[in-house]
Amino acid sequence: MEADSVDGEIPARSTDLKPGLERWLVLFIFALAILFRVVALRSDNYLRLDWSAALLTDEGFYAHNARNVALFGTARTDEFNNVLVSPILHVIQTIVFQLFGSGMLQARLISAVLSLVGLGAFWLGLRKAFGSKIAVVGLLFLALGHINALYNRMALMDTPAQAMACVAFLIFVWSTEREGIDKKRSTIGFVAVGLVLALTMITRNLTLFLLAAPIAGLYAKGDLRRQLGWFVGWAGAMLVCVLVWYLPNSAELGPMNHYYRVHQVQPHSLRHLLENIRHAFIGDFRGIMPYLFRHSPVVLTLAACGLATKFEMETGARSKRFLAAWFIAGWVMLSVISYSPSRYYVTVYPALCALAAVGLMNLVPVVARIRASKSKLLPVAFGGLIGFHAALSLVHFDGVLPQIETNVVLVLGAVIGVMIALLGLRRGDFHIAPKYAVICLGIWACVNIAWTVDWLSHLAYSQAEFSQELGRTLPAGSVLIGDVAPGITMENSFKAIHVQVGLVNDHDPIGKFAGSPRYIAILDGKWREKWWVAHYPELITPENQIALKRVLKWDIGIYRVDDNWKAKNGNKNAD
Helix, strand or coil, X not given: CXXXXXXXXXXXXXXXXXXXXXXXXXXXXXXXXXXXXHCCCCCCCCHHHXXXXXXXXXXXXXXXXXXXXXXXXXXXXXXXXXXXXXXXXXXXXXXXXXXXXXXXXXXXXXXXXXXXXXXXXXXXXXXXXXCHHXXXXXXXXXXXXXXXXXXXXXXXCHHHHHXXXXXXXXXXXXXXXXXXXXXXXXXXXXXXXXXXXXXXHXXXXXXXXXXXXHHHHCCCCCCHHHHHHHHHHHHHXXXXXXXXXXXXXXXXXXXXXXXXXXXXXXXXXXXXXXXXXXXXHHCCCCCHHHHHHHHCHHHHHHHHHHHCCEECCHHHHHXXXXXXXXXXXXXXXXXXXXXXXXXXXXXXXXXXXXXXXXXXXXXHHHHHHHHHCCCCHHHHHHHHHHHHHHHHHHHCCCCCCCHHHHHHHHHHHHHHHHHHHHHHCCCCCCCCCHHHHHHHHHHHHHHHHHHHHXXXXXXXXXHHHHHHHHHHXXXXXXXXECCCHHHHCCCCCCEEECCECCCECCCCCCHHHCCCCEEEEEECHHHCCHHHHHHCCCCCCCCXXXXXXXXXXXXEEEEECCCCCCHHHHHHHCC
């Protein structure tokens, strides 16, 4: 690594690998990345990835319409239509399912393949912006970091959106590089950035925060033309989407978007907002800060260093601002919304890993710059926050120690973190040898390998096996009805009817499918869904229960709907 001036400014391409070494490292990382994403692809999702039951349900939700096309010849079989939420992903899934059949393997392979496309764009973008060392380290963090790789194996909307965002970053860097060579092509490139960002948001509307990235990346005097370029691309694509897709489907999309906004996104009060922010920064099992610290503390810490890095060359400066805005805007959004499971973080990981690579490769100028600054508040506060979470990961808020002792340990952790930060910022001789970068990578590898080994040691196939078991034991043409139904029909050919109160299929869900063998599928045992018990007490009985199976970590009960049960009973009991 090379140090530059005390103010922390460094040339964007001060760190490059030998071409041969770079080639072999990239090939090795990609080989491991492919292996990570395809081994045991039908296995259960890693339970420690998230607290949400979405690990069981959401893959089925967001492959629903494409699966319907492949199995039943029509996308719409009920009121839930994920095609409305993510039409681009639906088209991809439909093509794959019709060519290769529908199932967990096919659905997850889409994410695995798209993630590799995103990794390639990510690496190329970093290489053009910052040089090959930062590019290889960033690729290492994103490709092999378990929290990203394990989500890249899941059939969700987040990985396709992540891949598109990485492509937008690559085009942005290319357009910045071409600025002094071919202004026309550069302008077209910025328009393409806006277009790809629009496609990203159409695929995953929660990525609206990405608009901050090009705004920050092009924030400089004389950049109005470039800002206008990406905005024209984005606005044009969004206008086409509104005219061609949203308006024709507004009768369904309006209530759906309202439900998601009111029930999952917006805080209901100022107190609720503050509670969301508290979880994000000093929460225990929920929130982005505790999650990132426990799963990847080195990357999180290095990303903070990356945010403090400056670049002399315009390509590096703009790219760093693009990544910083991507990361900060994403963090802010994920901190204020009311429902923020860890799968939502996937679209922020490229910026996180890129900034971490920048920070690792430039520790000397970053520390020098921070030391030269008059204010030490931010690094000291960050040190205290890291110390707090280090202690919290040991004692938690509940169960390990009594409350008073827990609070003492947490305060001590924060104090120790502050002291370490203050010691690190003391003036005097300071040198970070290359071996410290190796130590950081070593710690990251140890933590990541530990989590990966834990995942591999708990491999199971309960979801796929239960789905296949139902396919063997239930009559042909069966209909499974309930919130968990899509998640347990991915490996059979039954209709799945997702019932979510206030959103879809919650009015007479049983009576609507009279004439077919009908079965209710619910979270059971200690998680038994109260709505079903309240509305269909004559069906949710021990006599009607034909199966009770532990899938992942939840008990799923299957209840037969008696052949003599009439639709009018469903109408009577339904809302």
